[in-house]
Amino acid sequence: MLSTMFGIGVFLALLGFSAHLLLNLWVISTVDDIAQRAAIEVAVSGSDDSGLPNAESRALDHARALLGRWAPKVSLEFEDDPTGGNVILHVRSSTLRLMPTFGRFDPGPPPLDRRIVVHRELPAP
Amino acid sequence: MRRRPNDRGQAAGAEMWSVGILVFVAGALLVTNVWAVVGARSSADQIARQYIRTYSEANTAADAASAGQRAAAVVASNRNVTDYRITPPANFGRCQMVAVTVAIDVPAIALPFIDGLGRRTVRATRQELTDPYRTTDGQETRDVATPCE
Numbered sequence: 001m002l003s004t005m006f007g008i009g010v011f012l013a014l015l016g017f018s019a020h021l022l023l024n025l026w027v028i029s030t031v032d033d034i035a036q037r038a039a040i041e042v043a044v045s046g047s048d049d050s051g052l053p054n055a056e057s058r059a060l061d062h063a064r065a066l067l068g069r070w071a072p073k074v075s076l077e078f079e080d081d082p083t084g085g086n087v088i089l090h091v092r093s094s095t096l097r098l099m100p101t102f103g104r105f106d107p108g109p110p111p112l113d114r115r116i117v118v119h120r121e122l123p124a125p
Numbered sequence: 126m127r128r129r130p131n132d133r134g135q136a137a138g139a140e141m142w143s144v145g146i147l148v149f150v151a152g153a154l155l156v157t158n159v160w161a162v163v164g165a166r167s168s169a170d171q172i173a174r175q176y177i178r179t180y181s182e183a184n185t186a187a188d189a190a191s192a193g194q195r196a197a198a199v200v201a202s203n204r205n206v207t208d209y210r211i212t213p214p215a216n217f218g219r220c221q222m223v224a225v226t227v228a229i230d231v232p233a234i235a236l237p238f239i240d241g242l243g244r245r246t247v248r249a250t251r252q253e254l255t256d257p258y259r260t261t262d263g264q265e266t267r268d269v270a271t272p273c274e
Contacts (some may be wrong), residue, residue, distance in 0.1 A: 007142055007145075010142060010145070011145065014145075014146065014149040014150075015149075017149075017153065018149060018152065018153050018156075021153055021156070021157065022156060025156075025157075025160045028165075029160070029164070033167075033210070036171070049205050086196075086199075095225065110184040114203060114204065115203040116171075116203065117175065117196075117199050117203055118174075118175065119174075119175055119179055119182075119196065121178075122244065
């Protein structure tokens with residue numbers, strides 16, 4: 001009986017770890033892809049500096065719609081590019097919590113914190 | 126009286142724990158490695174995209190190569206990619222089809238505490254037709270009647 005319980009415990013722990021890892025990788029990939037699409041949407045909008053805020057707002061609304069219920073856990077923030085030639089989107093996302101943390105050891109990938117840089121398409125002068 | 130040892134009281138299958146654990150660990154490592162390849166492919170694609178868009182908008186071949194490298198470095202830095210190789214386009218100019226290939230090495234088997242076993246190269250190629258009506262090398266579009274002929 002004891003060994004059976006121990007075996008089941010090990011099985012559940014490893015199953016939880018695997019699910020935690022896989023789901024977090026999936027979340028990171030999905031959020032990264034949606035953020036990439038939002039940045040490209042702004043970059044190819046052809047907006048000049050005055051129209052850029054509107055394009056960014058539209059892209060963020062679209063991205064949040066795609067994220068659905070996960071949207072409140074994602075921070076999407078467009079940043080100013082000193083050169084003016086790029087669109088920079090800072091994306092941060094928390095991870096799923098299926099497993100407890102063991103001190104400083106977190107069984108899973110780190111939270112997403114990335115800046116996406118896309119060349120801005122501007123009409124020829 | 127001395128008792129002879131037998132199997133009474135033993136639980137069967139205890140030796141299979143190690144096999145089960147190994148299967149889980151191997152499976153988790155396999156999936157993590159597959160995801161690392163997917164992530165590297167995504168990074169390579171974004172680096173190549175940024176390079177080629179910057180390259181095809183430059184006015185001279187020298188400017189194009191340096192601007193493309195700088196643009197690629199920015200994307201690589203933001204995606205924490207340090208080990209990548211760029212095969213730049215061999216040609217430059219309007220109406221030219223330019224292509225760039227970005228290669229990133231990822232560990233074939235990522236293992237904790239060591240740098241991984243083996244290497245696998247992930248490549249992404251982007252190509253683009255340079256705008257026929259743009260200024261290149263000081264030559265204005267109006268200087269030629271049909272830029273692509």
